[in-house]
Amino acid sequence: MTLRIHFTIEDLARTRVAQAPRPLLEVGMALWMLRQPACVGRFGTWQREAFKRLLPPVRKLAVQHPWTGETPEFMLTPTGAETPQEALEIVSATPVKQVQTQVTRLANRYPTTLDWTRRLGVARGALRQYNDLLRVIHEQVITPYWPQIDTLVTAERAQHMQRLTEHGVESLFAGLDPRRMRWTPPVLELAYPSQVDVHLGGRGLLLIPTLLGGPFIGVDFFNTDDAEPQRWLSFSVHHAQQFLSPPSPPAPGAPQSLSALLGRTRATVLWAISQHPGCNTTQLARRAGIATASASEHATVLRSAGLTAAARHHNMMLHTLTAAGHSLLSASA
Structure with a gap:
């Protein structure tokens, strides 16, 4: 099955990348993952840690969250909000009729006996309680990893x-x-659970990074700047699993075998980037215990060898490992 997103010239001109993950989108993904059987691989450690962090009553509500395959659109779509407080304020103000329509649609697809879900589309107090659940989940299983x-x-x-x-x-x-x-110009094709064609209608596409999910198409119903809301598409952040594990004590340093291959200083620089992906050159120098000029030189050599990548952010270079760099470190561990 394929999701086909059709672009016009106007759509391409208005397509942009969001500066940060959206808080409630991450909470929606977290709720979905917490209801799954034990995860393996990429998110297994995060899931185990999340269950430890959640208090029993919250854990029970999260696991009993009734909509197995979906999350209400009013919860996911305030894409202009970059803090959980701002997003929850927007969601709290959602017209009851809009909430009721979406909850009824989900209830028809995923029948449930949970009374609070029926009240969600009727009583404003029930929506506030649902917001409290979202806030607590964000605070306990998303916020610890946010920096x-x-x-x-x-x-x-x-x-x-x-x-x-x-x-x-x-x-x-x-x-x-x-x-x-x-x-495949002018169409972006994605693997998807169903066959869907989406025409953006000149409004462009907002690309939103997500830590806990993959490609997912949505509509921002809270965007009132245009007659029609803008579509958004989430995409997975690379190497997210590095931040979905509990903090570990700092490693003693690069493995001896790596030092023998690259030299002690260059191995230390590679190791420091692996422990602090996204660090700038000054931070890298401090963590490797060398001068900034030396850190820049070693980082350039590692980048030329395809072991690291760098991206310019304002006047800084931010360093991360490539797949080849991860493979080398894994082999030398």
């Missing part, structure tokens, strides 16, 4: 914008999710 998430997303967004500036929209789309996205 690292912000660093990673800033670095990755800079890379995407560099691709767009230097190589055009085809390079931008190809870099978002090479395994699942394909640009």
Whole structure:
């Protein structure tokens, strides 16, 4: 099955990359993942840690969240809000009729005996209680990782914008999710659960990074600037799993085998980037215990060898590992 997003020239001109993940989109993904059987691989550690962090009553509500395959649109779509407080204020003000329409549609698809879901579309107090659930989940299983998430997303967004500036929209789309996205002008094709064609109608597309999900198409019903709301598409942040694990004590340093291969200082620089992806050159120098000029030189060599990547953010270079760099570190561990 394929999702086909059709672009016009106007759509391409108005397509942009959001500067940060959207709080409630992450909460929606978190609710979905908390209801799944034990995760393996990328998100297994995060899921186990999330259950530990949630208090039993909240954990029970999260697991009993009735809509297995979907989340109400009014919860996901305030894409202009960049803080959970702002997003929840917007959601709290959602017209009851709009909430009722979406809840009824979900209740028809996913029948439930939970009384609070029926009241959600009728009583404003029930919506406030639902907001409290979303707020607590964000605070307990998303917020602890947010500073690292912000660093990673800033670095990755800079890379995407560099691709767009230097190589055009085809390079931008190809870099978002090479395994699942394909640009066949003027259509962006994605693997999807159903066959869907979406025409953007000249309003463009908002690309939103997500830590816990993959490609997902939505509509911002809270965008009132235009007669029709703008579509948005989420995409997975690369190396997100590094920040979805509990903090670990700092490693003693680069493995000896890596130092023997690259030299002690260069191995230390590579190791420091692996431990602090998205760090700038000054931070890298401090963590490697060397001068900034030396850190810049070693980072340039590692980048030329394809072991790291760098993206410019304002007047800084932000450094991350490439797949080759991860493979080398894994092999030498």
